[in-house]
Amino acid sequence: MNNLKGFGAPARRVTLALAVAALFQAGSALAALELRDLNGHATAVAADAEFAYDTVLDATWYLTASNTTLNWDDAKSWAAGLTVGTFGGWSLPETDTACGAGYNCTNSQMGELYYTALGNPKFGPLSNTGPFKNLQSYYYWSGTEYAPGLGFAWYFGTNYGYEGANDKNGYLFALAVRPGDVAAVPEPGMVALLLSGLAGVMVMRRRPVGS
DSSP, X not given: OGGGTTOHHHHHHHHHHHHHHHHHHHHHHHTTEEEEOTTSOBOSOGGGOSXXXXXXXXXXXXXXXXXXOBOHXXXXXXXXXXXXXXXXXXXXXOOOTTTOXXXXXXXXXXXIIIIIISOOOTTOOOOOOTTOSSOOSSXXXXXXXXXXXXXXXXXXXXXXXXXXXXXXXXXXXXXXEEESOOOOOOOHHHHHHHHHHHHHHHHHHHSOTTO
């Protein structure tokens, strides 16, 4: 310990700088995820959020992953059978097979989530789970079959940031995603009111000056 005498303050400054940098990186990464509540309304309260709109993917993640491991067919059925609030149309995330097996495959939906949206590192660990309620450091199914062998499907490992292929009879976790944003659509009465107001504006614009 005596050999470190005189270096306490600089060491603390370096540690603080690294901590601030890490927080900035995490904040920047999570900016890609916009939280939505059960009705599709934007929320800043993670406890109220059921979904996260991924602005990079233009897709919405269901924040509650499967709580058990499933084989591939059951994982697909789990996602397709979800209706959360009024929102259906869920599926397993897709893999960009052009990337092949490996790391940093951010063109795949799970890869984009792990690396870009959550800011986790190559080789792991899964240090940031963001707003997800039970995201595990393990393997997650993709909805994409492995073309060289149709008994296999692509997966993504949140433990190492690696994607590869696995026998469909294996048991992995699952996440659900759907295209676009679940942001709330105006109620029919509100739509009618807006259209009525727009019609009134158009009538006013057509009146001759001075009438």
